[in-house]
Amino acid sequence: METRWLYTTSENFTALREASADTCVIAMGCVEKHGLPLPLGTDTIQAGHIVWEASKIEPVCVFPDFIFGDLSENTPHTPLGTISLPLETEMLLLEQLCEQIARNGFKKIIVFNGHGGNRAWLSAFQRKIESKSHDYVFLIVNIHCDVMKRIAKAQAFKGFTEEDKELVLRCKDNPPRDGHAGYSETAYVMAVSPESVKMDRLGIQSGESLGLTDKYRKLGIQIRDYGWHIDFPNWIDSDEPIGCNERIGKAAMRLEAVRVAHIFKRIKEDEDLIKWHNEMWNSNI
Numbered sequence: 001m002e003t004r005w006l007y008t009t010s011e012n013f014t015a016l017r018e019a020s021a022d023t024c025v026i027a028m029g030c031v032e033k034h035g036l037p038l039p040l041g042t043d044t045i046q047a048g049h050i051v052w053e054a055s056k057i058e059p060v061c062v063f064p065d066f067i068f069g070d071l072s073e074n075t076p077h078t079p080l081g082t083i084s085l086p087l088e089t090e091m092l093l094l095e096q097l098c099e100q101i102a103r104n105g106f107k108k109i110i111v112f113n114g115h116g117g118n119r120a121w122l123s124a125f126q127r128k129i130e131s132k133s134h135d136y137v138f139l140i141v142n143i144h145c146d147v148m149k150r151i152a153k154a155q156a157f158k159g160f161t162e163e164d165k166e167l168v169l170r171c172k173d174n175p176p177r178d179g180h181a182g183y184s185e186t187a188y189v190m191a192v193s194p195e196s197v198k199m200d201r202l203g204i205q206s207g208e209s210l211g212l213t214d215k216y217r218k219l220g221i222q223i224r225d226y227g228w229h230i231d232f233p234n235w236i237d238s239d240e241p242i243g244c245n246e247r248i249g250k251a252a253m254r255l256e257a258v259r260v261a262h263i264f265k266r267i268k269e270d271e272d273l274i275k276w277h278n279e280m281w282n283s284n285i
Contacts, residue, residue, distance in 0.1 A: 003061060006064055016059075023109075026066050029041065029043030030067065031083040034180065035207065037201045039189065043069065044069075048065040050112065070090060070118050070121045071084040091121070098134075099135075125138075135283070136285065137273045137277050141260065144259060146175075148183055152172035159247050168248065176238070177237070180236060181235065181236045183238070183241040187249040202241070
């Protein structure tokens with residue numbers, strides 16, 4: 001069945017909610033530079049497609065993607081195309097969206113997060129809404145990366161060339177630095193939109209840390225997330241994902257979709273989350 005909120009008719013909406021066991025998922029990313037090869041929407045693209053593929057395995061209602069993820073960098077030096085909203089705006093928007101989702105009958109709302117910078121504010125948001133009565137359970141699931149190791153462990157080599165297999169096994173034995181704009185993000189976007197990945201732009205900008213903020217970390221001083229952009233001014237924090245391609249991306253996407261579908265199933269079947277919520281607020285959602 002069609003699981004995407006935007007593609008469902010009002011007449012069929014109740015059937016979707018029932019098939020979802022009152023569970024709705026919001027894919028969350030951001031809009032920011034990912035070096036030169038990857039598109040600005042990388043985090044949103046990967047999260048959104050993983051959720052959609054997982055919903056085909058285990059039906060849940062897929063809400064439109066939340067693209068306004070948290071970025072601490074909002075200065076005259078912020079790269080073109082990057083979108084950074086005030087944290088208060090992001091929190092208010094998410095809270096009001098969750099209220100509307102609950103108004104439509106959903107009792108379990110999951111944010112599937114594809115952007116590392118969202119983790120802190122999502123935890124703060126979860127704490128914020130738990131401090132007052134509300135009509136839903138709010139859950140956070142983060143994307144899994146380290147795709148080369150996962151493909152190798154699962155022996156998920158269907159459709160691979162010998163060169164693909166050799167690359168994956170080499171990365172398993174000698175793991176590359178796989179952070180921002182690395183193998184995992186490149187693979188996921190390759191699976192969805194290979195034409196959006198400009199592999200010919202690899203190597204033009206470095207992904208090595210300048211190490212300028214190391215002196216603070218060694219002393220245990222936290223200087224805010226802003227330090228990341230000082231150390232990685234090219235918005236790359238990884239080794240170059242040389243050899244990554246659409247075949248590797250599709251294997252990574254299949255593995256992550258299966259993992260996430262299993263999580264959806266467990267959440268749909270779970271009764272304790274709502275029971276604890278009702279006991280805490282003396283309610284009956």
